[in-house]
Amino acid sequence: MSKAFASQADLADKKITFQQLSPHCWAYTAEGDPNSGVIIGEKFIMVSDCTATPAMARDLIARIREVSDKPIKYVLLTHYHAVRVLGASAYFAEGASEIIASQGTYELIVERGKEDMQSEMERFPRLFRNAESVPGLTWPTLVIAGGDPMRGEAPGKLVVDLGGVKVQIWSPGPGHTRGDTIAWVEEEKVLFSGDLVEFEAGVYTGDAQLEEWPATLQALRALGAEAIVPGRGEAMRGAADVNRALDYTQLWVETLYRCGKEAAAANMDLKAAMAHTRKSMDPIFGQVFIYEHCLPFDVSRAFDEARGIKNPRIWTAERDQDMWTALQA
Ligand SMILES: [Zn+2]
Structure with a gap:
């Protein structure tokens, strides 16, 4: 790549936190x-x-x-993005026998998993420092049937009993991708949202369904969670702080998509759409983690969706480069 994406220069190690949120639920955040x-x-x-x-x-x-010697039998892929799924093979040595994903996520891995792996590895050299340990794409062994909300199908639901705690897994609606699932531990009111919810970090929307995402956040709000592990950012405890994370994500998504629609209505090109979006986004979000990394992809997708492209275009390493060139022009 002729000029680096923001994340390619982002090489400092992060401080990792492993904290207990409830009797059975923990958050690993970074x-x-x-x-x-x-x-x-x-x-x-x-x-x-x-x-x-x-x-x-x-x-x-x-x-x-450090806290349990039980087998790590289940690995849930909340969605298909490489930065969250390519570590899966390490769990086979720990007893993993089921890799769970939604039908929508399975289809996205088939359709664009290879391209996503390649472009994410180039975008995030820090996260893929040990890329040689990745054996290839991660394929689910247990696909939650049906439930592609983009086709109006009712979501399938899986309940997994881990012994003394049950985990409910389903797709609450389109958002960060069209196949996101959540894990919900109802007895302890803990929500594992994947990238449907972020807090004080960039909300990557390069593969998103922006129009539907706010309604999906509303469905999550209705759960009444008292703790959340968002996709990025610190874990939150207490209903008020859970709602702060939901509000944060909703404000990002709605502001971004409004700007995309305005740019499309004014017949701007991508570079002008970017400048237009920055006027609204920079003052609110400019200081959060990976903001500069996310913004070009986010503006591209918002601009596309506003112009009627319902199925997000596949990102390839070449398309990453083309976008970068268009923004520098
Ligand atoms: Zn993601």
Whole structure:
């Protein structure tokens, strides 16, 4: 790439926090890097999102082993993005036998998983520092049937009993991608949202369904969660702080998409759409983690969706470069 994306120069290690939120639920967070959730039952453990590489996953496994020796039987992929799924193979040595994803996520891996892996590896050299430990794409072994909301299908729901704690898994609606799932531990009111919710970090929307995302956030709000592990940013405890994270994400999505629609209505080009969007986004979000990284992809998608492109165009390493060139022109 002729000129670096913001994330390619972002090489400083993050401080990792592994904290208990409720009797069975834990958050593994890293200052704006992709988070994971851990649910520890009396028989089995589930990990929700499994880091970018097996080498990174081994750090998360080491934290888990400080508090439990149960098998990590289940790995949940909240969606298909490489930074969250390519660490999955590390869990096979820890007893993992089920990799869970929605039908929508499975279809996205088939359609664009390879391209996504390649472009994300180039975008995030820090997260893919040990890329040679990735054996290839991560394929789910347990696909939650049906439930592509873009086709008006009712969402399938999976309930996994880990022993003394049950995890509900389903797709609450389109948003960050068209296949996002959440994990919900109702008895403890803990929500593992994946990238549908972020807090004080960039909200990547390069593959998003921006029009529908606010309604999906409303569905999450209706759960009445008392703790949340967002996709990026610190874990939040207490209903008020959970709502702060939902509000933060909603404001990002709505502001971005409004700007995209204004840019499309005014027949701007991508570079002008970017400048127009910055006027609204920079003052509110300019200081958060990976803001500068997310913005070009976000503006591209908002501009596309506003111009009627319903299915997000596939990002490839070449398209990343083309976009960068268009913004520099
Ligand atoms: Zn994502």
